[in-house]
Amino acid sequence: MNWRLLSRLLSLLSLLVGASMFLSLPWAFPVFGVAVQFEQQGFLGIVLAMLICMAVAACLWYAGRGAQGTILHKEALAVVGLGWILAGILGSLPYLLSRTMRTPEIPMTVIDAFFESVSGFTTTGASVLTELENPSQIPKCVMFWRCFTHWLGGMGIIVLFVALLGHLGGGGKALMQREVPGPLNETVKPRVRETALAMWKIYVGLTLVLSIVFILEGMSPYDSLCHTFGTLATGGFSTYNRSAGHFESVTIEMTMIVFMIAAGTNFSLFYLLLNPPPKAKKIPWYRRAEVVYNEPEWRAFIFTILLVTVALTVNLLVSGTYRHFGEAIRHGLFTTVSIITTTGFGTEDFGQWSDFSRALLLLLMFAGGCAGSTAGGIKIIRFLLFAKIIRVETEKAFRPNVIRSLRLGRENLPDRLRQEVVVYFSLVLSLFVVSWMLLNTIEPDTLWQNGNDSLKAEKLIDCASAVASSLNNIGPGLGVLGPASNYSGFSQQGKFLLTILMLLGRLELFAILVLFFPSFWRNQ
């Protein structure tokens, strides 16, 4: 392990986190019409947090003096794994130093703040805060930081790194490979830095467009920015207790649906649309959309959304949850898109829906968006490949000598994916089952007591949804964790477990798992 290089890179990361806190400061002033009066505590808290980030950066820079060499596989994993944990810790400082209250008059603990910060960076959107709309409990500038962590984590802080610095040599590719989700990492440009820059340009472009659209639809600039971060990073933090349901506006919900789907799409598709390869240049722009439509993963993504929406809508009408078709399809579509893209915005408490709907949504939590998007979950492409692998393996049972290559669309995929996809699948499922049991054991029953009755079965289901929701970076769960309620009542040990799951889910397991391997740290 090249410790000095590692230290230097982590120092740059701390600097980046500290610098981005700067953007939250203006909202402490009442000029922008958000804060009622100057939020002294919030302002000082964030300034102090920035200073600590700088100090950490300075120490790490000093520790890394004379760093040499390039980033190899090991260093890439360590930077991504440790970098995200460090960002989570530094990101929790504004909450702690501004004495943000979890519930009225109860300040956040260190674990609470770490949970909230990691939930932000990993674009999970699970929250322990209950009084979002009361600035005396949560300063507006801290709330802005909370939403901004989504935006930083969505496209990936390490990718931002690569885009800004770029002089990482061969290491940039290894870094991006560990941070950008999905089994394959196509690069749209021959050089890694250019790819990272192109991705961030598209991301910033979408952010500008959406925030203007939100303002035109009647949001304040503050709400518009916060909800843009939540939508495009598929995070799901809102500035209101009722989440997206607060606006009670079909237009805003439709806008969110469109942009959540965009955020769940592989960003290299946008790049291809905007910069078609030379051959395709002669094709008129509207024909280029065919390229996107013909992409097998994206098509499966849209098809899944349509299928689940129809199933939910029919079930919501039949079970009598909603009387009107319009209402059923509105909430059905919004919830489907919000869950599959792992955003977690809510318009209605789906924990109250029928058994079938709840089970379907619990399943959908594992789906996730496309590879190379900001969405979490297992990712559609892995499901497509998994189905193909199962077919091939079953066929092998009766035709042992036939060898088939793994194809998706017209492309032959590398053979190593066979093993990797199935391992990823079974690892996520095993992790889900083991963490479920663990959470169920370490969590006291208090939340699930209705008078003298203890609702044991409810607890089992709620814990399952909490684990699925954290591991797939969604946010809300079922029962006590519905979009209207949150993780505030969970025990400290339960929150810590869920925080680890969020990190595992965001970095697709391995960058965190290796940290527990002694042989990873040994010099060889």
Add this chain to the structure above:
Amino acid sequence: MNWRLLSRLLSLLSLLVGASMFLSLPWAFPVFGVAVQFEQQGFLGIVLAMLICMAVAACLWYAGRGAQGTILHKEALAVVGLGWILAGILGSLPYLLSRTMRTPEIPMTVIDAFFESVSGFTTTGASVLTELENPSQIPKCVMFWRCFTHWLGGMGIIVLFVALLGHLGGGGKALMQREVPGPLNETVKPRVRETALAMWKIYVGLTLVLSIVFILEGMSPYDSLCHTFGTLATGGFSTYNRSAGHFESVTIEMTMIVFMIAAGTNFSLFYLLLNPPPKAKKIPWYRRAEVVYNEPEWRAFIFTILLVTVALTVNLLVSGTYRHFGEAIRHGLFTTVSIITTTGFGTEDFGQWSDFSRALLLLLMFAGGCAGSTAGGIKIIRFLLFAKIIRVETEKAFRPNVIRSLRLGRENLPDRLRQEVVVYFSLVLSLFVVSWMLLNTIEPDTLWQNGNDSLKAEKLIDCASAVASSLNNIGPGLGVLGPASNYSGFSQQGKFLLTILMLLGRLELFAILVLFFPSFWRNQ
């Protein structure tokens, strides 16, 4: 597909099933002290079922006239898959023709009988019958048939086939490979027929020993035989409503524990103990036991039993379910062994235990016994290999160029296992999740209504345990499916789904899955 050969083999199978019904007939006479009076309906029902089996056998034999060729991969899969379905159908005839009652005065439907029959052959032991102790509802001779199906299915009817016929050429190996559980099929003898015979000899030997022990411990010959079948086949059908708890005897429970563990052990270990390789002959017999102890799978199996028993015992004492240490360890040990070996005998209703215990048992349902035993489940060896594969894959993330072979103990395992084990794992888990959702949807809420309250969360958990229990061939589940209650109240469509899961679990998926592939049936 060689249809004629297939037809001829299935004809022999029908003959075998018909012939084995003959053994149930004596119990219809009061001579043996079981039946109070001559059970006319039961006797005639079984005779009629035998005649139908013979007729089916004759038809299939005629259809297969002039059969030629040997059994290849395709035929082996078809014989095992279709053979087990046929055995399930033929085995359901005695229930139907003797008008066995599901609940007082409500006769079994066709689906009920198929469920009970498949549950018997697959050694699941899930039952739809509620009045086991009332001979006017369920004739004693039919009940004997019910337990006897366990015994036939435990070691495998196709393996019995191979042992009896033996002139299948190269096909015998393919057949056994599909029916004997586990990823590896070592053959203890160079010739397949000899291996099959050796296995059946050990099985018959254990049966004789256990039935005599049970008689010495005070059971009637009838009860002794029925419970021997249930124990050694890891099935779990009992002749009493309270299952093994009926005897209220620690001695009988301890005997069952010992023999359940034996039945969950790889039968080739017994063979090695009895027929050591020439080199080992000079070693005294008590040193030979080391060979068994050094077998990694068996050691992990015993270690898991001890670990879970300790966890359960401590939890049962702490949660106050039992006051005395003796009681806690007695029920803890019995339940652990009963679940891990997928037997499903019960002494206590573990659905009433604490959350932790219930979740632990639900997890344990997936473990299963050793490969090459009569137990169901995923099998210990697959867990061992899975853990190794995950280690190797995680290491690959930071040492991409290191290639490691898959080892277990001192042996190098074939490379194809890497893919197979992980595929099996993820397929079982996906099947569990999808079937859970399906069962939850097609099953009406009626069973889970407490006055006006609908216990939705209870239903989700009970359905999960029903699916896990069927897929792993265990039998009892949680809640409404505890060892004291059963599947009687489930809907017909729910029972049918569970029946398919039992077959999938017993044959380790592929022999049933391929039947749904059109390309399997195409001639190529």
